[in-house]
Amino acid sequence: MGIFGRKRRAEAGDERPRGRHAAPDDGDDDFDDAYLDPEVTSGPYDIADAPEDGIPRIDLGSVRVPVPEGAQVQVEMDQASGGVRAVHVVTPVGQVTVSGYAAPKSGGLWTEVCGELTEQLRTDGAKVQPGRGEWGLELSAIVGEVALRFIGVDGPRWMLRGVIAGPQSQAAAAPDVLREIVRHTIVVRGDSPMPVRTPLTIELPEAVQQHIAAQQQQGG
Template sequence: MRFGRKSSTTPDPADPAGPEETAQVQATTRTGPFDADEVPDDGVARVDLGSMLVAPVPGSELRLQVDERTQQVQSVLLAGAEGAVELRAFAAPRNGDLWSEIRPQLAADMARRGGTATEREGRFGPELVCQLTVKTPDGRTGQQPSRIVGINGSRWLLRATFLGKPAVDEEMAASWEDALTKVAVRRGDHAMPVGDPLPVTLPEEARRVGSDTPGQTPDQDSDRES
């Protein structure tokens, strides 16, 4: 995903700021998700998790979803009191549209599990609004809403699944969507099959980030259904 800059340094007569000031404003007002090589100097502190650089959200916890069978990290979760967003990054073709290819697969999988998936246009383009009947811990059945967003990048796809109120409440969703715009994806130069998940890691320095501030330390958590 690339973001254009002015190709000329000639001052714009209608712009009272000079070319350097204009470029600086453009760099700090661009919106993501970003490629890791093109993150603007926006002052945002992001936790380096290998394939993703994620900015913790005040009032939420940054967790890693681990597959108990393989002990491999599957996704990153920003979880708050009333909802969450799950982040996964995948290898994608350089100039392709992997999100358009996998949306029908996700919808079919939701139907196979007894749920529904409705496509609509959202802030980031086409997205899926889903409902799935699940069993609650007390043995009852209930509806689990979710909203799946996909962003095609430079040889990567970032998939975000909004859970709980951020999936159904547009006003509440805005702050969670803003958090998504601060994510950066590091694809790497190595060859990978299209659709393979990009590896998520927890380096030592990430463990120490915000260790004195609640909600900013990545915690490992077991895998859960989204």
């Protein structure tokens, strides 16, 4: 069962054998085409195709992110601007962050981002390993004692990126938790023209805004 208490729907004829291609060595940045080929899967959803499934989600304006049972929502503020830097879903196996970006109609942005992300992580001393998931390319990385997994999905004029960061002891369980959250996320891209790679704006629910304002007043 998934973390939302429901199994993923499998469509007849959609099954593809896993493990057909060995992962490239850690030093190989030329991703095999197999990593770029997504499986047929449901979700994440554009708002135009979003299901009425009753799954609890936090509405962040540009993305509606599911919050699994037992998880907590954590808001990271930008101290300089006073705005929201990121919103995290903290699960027992790691902290999940899901972000949306403007993307070209032709898709393919996630592949470009993966190459840049791999180079950046290795420059920072991380051990990086590409792999294949249901949406294509995924990245695993080890930074000190922290295990990271990155997933990206190219949608209609948007790209969704999800990452989970947690202790290496939970590295085996973390990817499935991340995939489940990404799978049920809804993206609200909007119709306004945006430069490619522009982060989609995060808007906090009114109740969360009021809670943060009250905390700031108490702190001041």
